[in-house]
Amino acid sequence: MELLCLLNLNWSPMDNIKVIVVDDHPMVIEGMKAMLNQIRSVQVCAFASNAYEALDKVNEHLPDLVITDINMPEISGVELASKLKKDFPQIKIIGMSTFNERSYILQMMQNGADGYLIKSASKEEIEEAIVSVMNGKIYLSVDTAMTTQERRDIKTQPVLTRREKEILQLIGDGLTNPQIAEKLFISLNTVDTHRKNLLLKLDANNTASLVRQAIYFNLLYI
């Protein structure tokens, strides 16, 4: 226990921190690589453009830190963080996003992330974030001075099954339940059941709020 504390809290800046960067925008990957390369003690051992690739690379390289975009197709950064923390609790995670998506930050934190960076962060901010997180602290690059009430209001990312995601996407594409049933070769009753579960999980009471929530939680690709 004491050893663990030492390990976590005394990460000397001289140590070689192995980092994996995950983002679906090549521009961001390149920019991040360039900036991280200027930071001594950090070594970018791999990068990935989606969550599946990220999980592979993590298994292969066993990094100390994963810096991941929050918004990615198929599996979001929030879900990736959740999976990573479950399988590799010792790996630190920093979420990345743009200005407009402050709403995701606490979702990310609740799912295991240790820090948050805006994509336009400077080299200094990135370095500060990495040092903080590696020392076991929480780093947030924006002012997240929220009241307890506001924190309570942040909803946790709903966990959907594969079939539910599939049906949610088709609903978002404008298909009706009968059309979905025909497309997936399943009964209308089944589609109806999935739809009802989606309404429950996304805390919606009709199609409009279902779609809105789905887009808010980045579960629908438009």
Added chain:
Amino acid sequence: MELLCLLNLNWSPMDNIKVIVVDDHPMVIEGMKAMLNQIRSVQVCAFASNAYEALDKVNEHLPDLVITDINMPEISGVELASKLKKDFPQIKIIGMSTFNERSYILQMMQNGADGYLIKSASKEEIEEAIVSVMNGKIYLSVDTAMTTQERRDIKTQPVLTRREKEILQLIGDGLTNPQIAEKLFISLNTVDTHRKNLLLKLDANNTASLVRQAIYFNLLYI
């Protein structure tokens, strides 16, 4: 005619270009101001945090160039560009957005913008954009090499009336037609008519695609 060409095409870098910056994020305004101040020949004469304020400031200062965010509450940058080009055709407009919103770019261009910048653009890119645009050229900071087919696929921003926007927002908030009728003190039939017009204008055939389209066109604030 020849004089006009001369005026447009020979904007010397020594000239003092009056610029107004419009963005609802203070961070972006500050960053933009800092970067523009480093560019000689450019003078930031005002800034605004929404379209209404922008129109006031334009009337007051009569700038040469307006740099505006595409995503803003109430009136979007696309609509602002359209209004500006109508009332002040000589003023150049550069739209600004984040990585994820490439879909808006051509909408913006179709509504009168002269250039497009991503928010993470460097000082050099911004300078290049301003020089290009002031010389009557089109500047796009991302690779928008789209096929003619893709260009055709870009839908033009639908024009909604005030009442339609109001009802669209309430639909997006999850209210049913009877609830909207009660809230706005109008008949259920009226709400139904507006809803039908929204479905027509947004090219949707049910609530799901209506909400999706509305968010895509930035007509719904979530």
Added chain:
DNA sequence: CAAAAAATCCCCTGAAACAGTGAGCTGCCC
């Protein structure tokens, strides 16, 4: 293997949404 999770299916009722058509009233612009 056994438990748990996911996916499948069925029935019911009432409410809401979708589709089509027609029409009166107001304010604004040319």
Added chain:
DNA sequence: GGGCAGCTCACTGTTTCAGGGGATTTTTTG
């Protein structure tokens, strides 16, 4: 003052959704 856009309201159907219940089979996972 005529035309136009926007807002309002009405009527009649049909289809889909929401909400409630219960149930079986397949797949995943410890």
